[in-house]
Amino acid sequence: MSAPTLERPAPAAPPPARAPRRRPDGFRVFGWAVSALVCVAILYPLVIILGDVLGIGEEPSMAGEIWSEATSEPALETLRTTVLLVVPAGVAALLIASLLAWVNERTDARIGLLADVTPILPMFIPPVAGAIGWVFLAAPSAGLLNGAIEGFFGLFGADVDGPLNIFTWQGLFFVYVLDLVPFAYITLAAGFRNLDPVAEEAARISGAGPLETFRRVTLPSLGPSIGGALLIVMAIGFALFSTPIVIGTQAGVDVLSIEVVEAMTRSFPAEEAKALGYGLLLLLMVTLAWLLQRRFVRGGGHATVGGKGLNSQPTRLGPFRHVARAFMVLYLLGASVLPILALVIVSLERFWTASVPWGDLTLDNYRNLLSNAIVVDALRNSVIVGVCCATIGMALAAVVARITHGETSRWTGVVEGVTRVPAAVPILVLSLAFIAAFVGEPFRIGGTTLLLVLAYTVIFFPHAVVNASSAYLQVGPQLREAGAVFGVSEGRTFLRVQLPLMLPGLTSGWAFLFVLVAGDVTVASLLAGTGNPVAGFVILDRYNTGTYPPLAAMAVLTTLLTTVVVTLALLFSRWQRNRTTAGVRRRAVAAAGTPTP
């Protein structure tokens, strides 16, 4: 170190001898204000609907009526049906997801980029499109797969009736599982990624084979992740609406979520008490799942997290590699490729038939759709609402994450709790709350795009917060502390250090939010109408009127829309990540992919 001598300057403006205790920092004030605003936006509709239910306003209390609806014989029967469907489907989804996650994160069977994309691909396809796709594939007689099987056996002169029928309990169960796998996968894959492979290497060196290592070291270490994933999946399963409305109603399997919407939309005046009664049961089940999940995670705490060397030799599966890969391909076909293919084929047919008229395909359905003002409006609205909600949601969530994880105050726990409330309340119940709060006086914004933006932002805010928090935690606290010690204000540190480093994570969160919003049918079923149509509203409408090829075309358009936006966002996120932190060792942080309240 032979070098010019440095001189130490006078310290920048010395502070007053008696500074008040921790002067409020401008950015902190801003952050807390944003957090407070978000909490109010979340709590207000819930408080209003609670007030209505308890009869605090002018209306008499509905509590008694709701309770008798909730405890009525048909309601309990529906509850039983729902539990018997969702719990097995959740367990099955978890098994498939843990296998996929292990194969992708820890073994040599992974197939490059495909491995990362395959399991979460279905997440970026609107669930309603997937469900409709399976109807086209496996409906009795007219299902494309049935047609294909009949044709295949026809070659040998056998006359076989198509064996598949999606409109059964089994069919519904199957599509439920497909819907739920990605949610379980995200939580589990994060768990795997954060589990230091050294623990597994040690087990292998101690003489345990790959499967034994998986069973005795990997699985127990992932305990909290697995418990969390199971209950997250169940909570989502209970609230699922798109699949049961498409398949369940025809299969004669009535679940709670369907009954809520039917009560609100099928009769006039709406049977509010019935909707709320069934909604109450839904709320109870979801809350139960979350409570168990929290217990599970707290009881665990044995997820070891290592900071370094997260790139170790994958487990060699030998010949089983091909089995694992075949399984993955099968999953890819079932969850994404086949239903989308079916949608595309049917959308090109003049009418839906099992034997595809390959010579007589047409784009007429698309032409008709795109010349329909409401459809065009709906697509445009979906883009606008999706972009608005995703952007507003992630921006707010980034600030909230900074407050809840960067501040040491009792109130951070309150903010964290409140921002996760929407995840604990079924989407349908939340939608009812928004109707109660904003359709009447004083806001009167029923049937407007504004209401949709507000509702979607609040309803999916837990997803935004979870993604923003995990992005925030990945940056690590020391970079902020370094900023503080070197005199960089909190606001500037946030803008110049934390935000740029969070951007890749925020962008993928944005993409996820966009799909949730643009592909949604649940909120749309209650809050959208001809005045503020969105894609989901049109899809439900077409389904109810039974015009299948245009329905397929609409589902294809919606899927295309979300796919394009998501691809762009993820490419941008990838580019950002490479640009800002190429090769930087990131702090491994336990981060769940789905919100827990």
Place this chain on the structure above:
Amino acid sequence: MTVTDSRPARARRRGAEPAPDAGRIVIRDLRKTYTRNDGTTVPAIDGVDLEVEAGTFCVLLGPSGCGKTTLLRCLAGLEEPASGTIDVGGRPFFDTGSRVSLTPQERRLGMVFQSYALWPHMSVEKNVAFPMTTRRARRHFSRDEVRERVAKALATVDIAELAGQPISALSGGQQQRVALARAIAFGSDVVLFDEPLSNVDAKVRVQLRQEIHALQRELGFTAVYVTHDQEEAMELADVLVVLKKGRIEQAGAPRQLYRTPVSRYVADFVGTADVVEATVVGVEGPGLVAVTSEVGDLVVAAPGEAPAAGSSVGVVVRAEDWRVVPDGAAAAAAGVNEVRGTVRDSAYLGAATQYVVEVGGRTLRVRPQGSALLDEGHALTLRVDASDLHLVP
């Protein structure tokens, strides 16, 4: 390295003599507790009083969990103590009495973090310049001056050629140099070091700590350095502070802690020492105490008040203070402070050989001068000067 006095330069900048105690740290009765998950509270810092004179190198030493890092973070303002006062250069940083608590931004110290904490999306240059481009600092530094300072700081730590590189392209040692440059470029009176060398390899570690020491001497800032490596601590410290369970066990010059540790804990933590259990027999002479110990009768230097006869004490003896008495001399009657033992194990350390010698049912570590090779099983006589022995309670 050219070592010149930086004080006149500083005086010119300010247009007046700098406060003589800029960078003097005074900590009084500092306390901080943590609450465990089960609700019990643990004192992390338990009544620490510490004064560090301006321009000295203070090292906080202790095992993990002794509170040294917490103390450093309280000084930086990254954690808020429960009570007490922190005063740096006459500025109150923290005072529960008058409710003062400056933010880290207002304290403007330099700091080198254990994990470097470099901002990964900025180049080397930007990292070093960033602290000088804040709104408050911009009034003091022109654009040109910032550039000049960055160049100087990078040259000082020998990485001038890396200025335009992204952080991710650097090795661990280079990253640590960037962190060092960032900490000194602003010219704070106090620079904090949080185990800065624990992530670099041994060779680089030795070199960097010499450079840190030279840098501190040249720039004259007050350094507070946290480490659990006693060798590092001895080499760097003007003032060595040994912490135990959130309290200062002993503070002083390294030599003082080495020769006259106040407790077994300090003796054990600084250097290679054995503590022999003993009972005081009586006063042997002026400043000398006779004890009977596990390894035989010893005469121990005890400046100050001698402990009462019959009390239990520990006798601290350093491995390198033992002399091997030649066999011929030992044949005569056993002299004062001579013990007989058998070599049980040896380790070649390069400069010396360390033997494990069994004496009276326990083992002592012995690192004799000279290169006489002793085989295992070899019986020998060891001698130690009374002035090299030290009593601890």
